[in-house]
Amino acid sequence: MSIAAVVFDMDGVLIDSEPVWEKVRKDYVTVNGGRWQPDSQQRMMGMSTVEWSSYLADELGVAQPADKVAADVIDLMADEYAQHLPLLPGAVDAVRRCADSWKLGLASSSPASLIALVLEKAGLMESFAVVLSTEEVGRGKPAPDVYLTVAQRLGVDPKNCAAVEDSTNGLRSAHAAGMRVIAVPRPEFPASAEALAHAEAVLDGLDQLTADVITG
Known part of the structure; x- marks a missing residue:
């Protein structure tokens, strides 16, 4: 080869970044009425934005539409990276x-x-x-x-x-x-x-x- x-x-x-993603998404799920699961982070690793935002909304019960979930979480991640990469x-x-x-x-x-x-x-x-x-x-x-x-x-x-x-x-x-x-x-x-x-x-x-x- x-x-x-x-x-x-x-x-x-x-x-x-995986611990950062886990913290941000777990906090977001909790604040927005969802229920975080022990395997949630593992399941989302590799998912596209559309896939994981739909998972938070549909599977974990976040009380927001998937497109808003995606935008909110991405903004929170950008804030984290701005403070520390x-x-x-x-x-x-x-x-x-x-x-x-x-x-x-x-x-x-x-x-x-x-x-x-x-x-x-x-x-x-x-x-x-x-x-x-x-x-x-x-x-x-x-x-x-x-x-x-x-x-x-x-x-x-x-x-x-x-x-x-x-x-x-x-x-x-x-x-x-x-x-x-x-x-x-x-x-x-x-x-x-x-x-x-x-x-x-x-x-x-x-x-x-x-x-x-x-x-x-």
Whole structure:
């Protein structure tokens, strides 16, 4: 396999955002009359904006229409990032190191506005040739849509792409797209053993994301 591009997930890979998403959405559900469930955060990891806002409204009982849920939660997340951007150790260096050798794409479940905010604050916007949110392709992860579209826009066959992912749904998505899967799982939200089995490499952190790991 000849790798011509590397596609990063954002949440849980470049930024430690899942605890922020969980806090913001849990508080929002509680304030708006819903009932948070123990597995809610795990279930939403990888969902597109339309999918998770509908889940909060329809499944968790938030007393707001889904489009308002989405707008409110995204605004709250932007406020959190404005105060503190939770970059993961080695994230900036890993992206820039990979950008020296390959085309880079970003395939994220975050809305486009938050992706732009994160990349601008981290100084990484210019490193990515293609940046895409699942809200722009319809189906969220574990469907392969976002990865397939990023590969298409990069002009690279998916089988010649390496994907860097952390979550169960993200790993399934990249595998379904036919990419070489590299897992960097977060201990707070561990990926399933079945999803990790799709990975060609499982790393403890982005400092281990070397050229040899990417190319295999």
